[in-house]
Amino acid sequence: MSRRWAPLAGLLTAHTVSLTGNMLTLIALPLYVLAETGSPTATGLAGAFATAPVVLGGAFGGVLVDRIGYRRASMLADLVSGVTVAAVPLLHATVGLPFPALLGLVFVSGLLDTPGQTARTALLPEAAAAAGVPIERAIGWFGATERGSRLIGAPVAGLLVSALGALPVLAVDAATFAVSALVVAVLVPASLRPSTDHDAPSAGYWRDFAAGLRFLVREPLLRAMVLLVLVTNLFDATKSNVLMPIVATRDLGGAAAFGLLVGAMGGGALVGSLIFSAVGHRLPRRATFVTAFAVCGAPPFWALAAAPPLPVVAAVCVVSGLAAGAINPLIGAVELERVPATMRARVYGVIGAGAWAAMPVGAFGAGLAADRVGTTTTLVAIGAGYLLVVLTPLLGGPWRELRRPVAAEPARPDRAPVPAPATTE
Template sequence: MTRDRRPLAGLLIGHAVSLTGNVLTLIALPLYVLAETGSPAATGLAGAFATAPVVLGGAFGGVLVDRIGYRRSSVLADVVSGVTIAAVPLLHATVGLPFPALLALVFVSGLLDTPGQTARTALMPEAAAAAGVPIERAIGWEEATSRGARMIGAPVAGLLVGVLGPVPVLAVDAVTFAVSALIVTVLVPRGMRPAAEEPEPERRGYWPEFAAGLRFLVREPLLRAMVLLVLVTNLFDAAKTSVLLPVVADRELGGPAAFGLLVGTMGGGALVGSLVFSAIGHRLPRRATFVTAYALCGAPPMWALAAAPPLPVVVA
């Protein structure tokens, strides 16, 4: 059997580059808002406009991915993110960028993020099978690329913002999305789709398909519990990442470099966990591993920010 590693490589590399762009946005955008307005409330509002489309895209984007295709969804998501992020430094340097216009660009930029990432993840089992790689290992690699993008991108973004300012970093950010779209276009075959999907599914209209997916979610206790769990925990995680970390880093810990270092440190710890899981995850009990890891990963960063120790202690 001939093994083709190009689709898996394309998904992993495209995923890493796209998420690097997301990390650059994560670091540069709140610092840009904080520098322009001086207001944590405005920073939080921008964070809300960055998070809301991720939620909406997750809820409504699944049917969109089914209808327009997985590869195309990934590419389209990166193109939209690249164009909208590029508009921020362009408008800032030319006609000016009012705060409501910034909020609109931030909202549109994130609207297809979740569908794009979902599309790449959905193709991972078939790409892993084509490469002859166990699915647990492929998913571990995918998670490792996600965490690695945060580990490397966040400190670099923090340093670049400290040296150049947030506007040039946002311009670099736009380029990363273009690169990701190109990689997926070149390496992932046009006709690739999840193996369990029918080649030509029956079309019933967007809202009937959305309602069918919602009914399936409500009927399945495990999926329902997972969605509620992620909803609640991501509520706090979004507040931490979009508001608490940039404001505390700017006012208490030394500025953009400290913000990037903190985000990168969390990504580095997660990278180690992902690599360990990719090596031994297929031997572990999934339920116990999930519950244990989830219980341990959330509270320590919040406690560190609340206690306000010196930066090395927060990093540890």
């Protein structure tokens, strides 16, 4: 591999490995809790503890990433996540693992996950420039790693959980974080950093954080996007953390079915993002945004509620993923046009935290609802709410600005995409 390609290859590889590890946790953790407790409420509580640190880490970690450096932050985040994930099977096999201790480990494991992803994303423009790759193409590759990780990691995790159990899969997950940190250490040089990195003196942690928050509040379209995605991610958290594992275990065949459904949606999203990268510049942004969300949102909930055979549910997930593949690139393009390089990590963190803030509530609320009114009723109601919410951009307001600039500036290496806070699909 030529030296100029090494940083970009390193970031893409590390991101892929780290996100594949996240998929292992996504599949193994709820199935482990469901098997140990038999309680949807406990499963939802574990999901809440898994998603809450994503919000906190995104909100408050961005400023720290700016301060300690992007490369170092990426490695530190992976190492901390790896140690805490490894502690789950280790404690279970030795002194025992009470449920409160599991919740604590899950919380700490996710605390630096978002800052780590933010750090890798913030280095992408410089790595692309070093390799001589257009930033649009590098963004597309970076997004494809997320979709590909879901496509490969989720089915593999389901098969591994079926064959070995959830705890060995978590041990494999811990190893993926170590590999990701090593790849960054070896392939991404310490000299790779934005030309504007640390040029402006810090005004203090809370002032820096407030500056990122003020930027978001003063951008009406970004603010509207975050509010909409706040609600849709709440709905998505009910599905991925609680309702889909329950239906897969009860009706569809267990861990392998759960992994297959998550992988089917990820595979569809990968193809959808590639299609959008080819034709998206010709499509009207607002109509595409609403259509994609309407197709990807409610149908999987209603398919799970109807409980048809597994191939039918998987087909719905594929179509849903195809539509979802257009959402994050579209939102990323809008953010790329608006976020200045000097505020990268802090603004990215605030946007991500805002988009993810309700996910813990969604996970815990889904567990309670499944216990009290039943899984089917909960799925039908959430699907209906999802559809109503994603139609709101048709009402106008700041959504009228969701259109392509008349004379867009060419992408520059000192601009980076915001890491996809858009949808958890």
